[in-house]
Amino acid sequence: MNLQPILSNDLILIRPLQKEDFNDLYAIASDKLLWEQHPNNDRYIKEVFQDFFQKALDSKGAFVIIDQEDKKIIGSSRYYDLNIENSNVVIGFTFLSRKYWGTIYNATIKKLMLDYAFNYVDDVHFHVGKTNFRSQKAMEKLGGKIIGHITSNNRIEGNPVYGISKKDWLLK
Numbered sequence: 001m002n003l004q005p006i007l008s009n010d011l012i013l014i015r016p017l018q019k020e021d022f023n024d025l026y027a028i029a030s031d032k033l034l035w036e037q038h039p040n041n042d043r044y045i046k047e048v049f050q051d052f053f054q055k056a057l058d059s060k061g062a063f064v065i066i067d068q069e070d071k072k073i074i075g076s077s078r079y080y081d082l083n084i085e086n087s088n089v090v091i092g093f094t095f096l097s098r099k100y101w102g103t104i105y106n107a108t109i110k111k112l113m114l115d116y117a118f119n120y121v122d123d124v125h126f127h128v129g130k131t132n133f134r135s136q137k138a139m140e141k142l143g144g145k146i147i148g149h150i151t152s153n154n155r156i157e158g159n160p161v162y163g164i165s166k167k168d169w170l171l172k
Contacts, residue, residue: 001120003061017062039129088123
């Protein structure tokens with residue numbers, strides 16, 4: 001599975017993240033409210049975001065999302081933790097400009113990414129912050145079910161892991 005395909009429809013273009021995308025992406029990420037429910041709620045700080053951005057580049061699975069209408073970057077997402085043996089991959093690290101919250105954009109991004117992933121794997125997982133209620137609600141709307149919990153950032157509390165199976169996705 002290529003973790004950085006180019007995916008698109010009439011609404012959005014999802015393309016591999018490039019070093020030159022930093023300023024446009026940070027212009028979105030610098031919005032403190034974007035991260036208020038997120039476990040890493042300091043990503044609006046430039047130095048913190050620089051580290052996040054570099055790790056995204058290094059992951060070889062990160063994308064920028066571009067609005068097809070005005071050709072502007074509106075956010076980012078990523079494939080990671082591809083497990084061929086267990087036939088699964090994780091989609092995460094998704095964030096969008098607040099202008100696009102509550103619209104069809106997030107579901108459209110996930111639909112394109114899920115449709116592509118299910119050509120190669122049987123299950124897709126999503127790691128969601130325990131207090132990120134917006135993302136939890138979005139996962140439920142998409143058909144995700146909690147399949148477990150993980151601990152991140154050396155915290156004791158577990159964050160929910162949502163899963164969608166290829167079988168369930170194709171029945172939707």
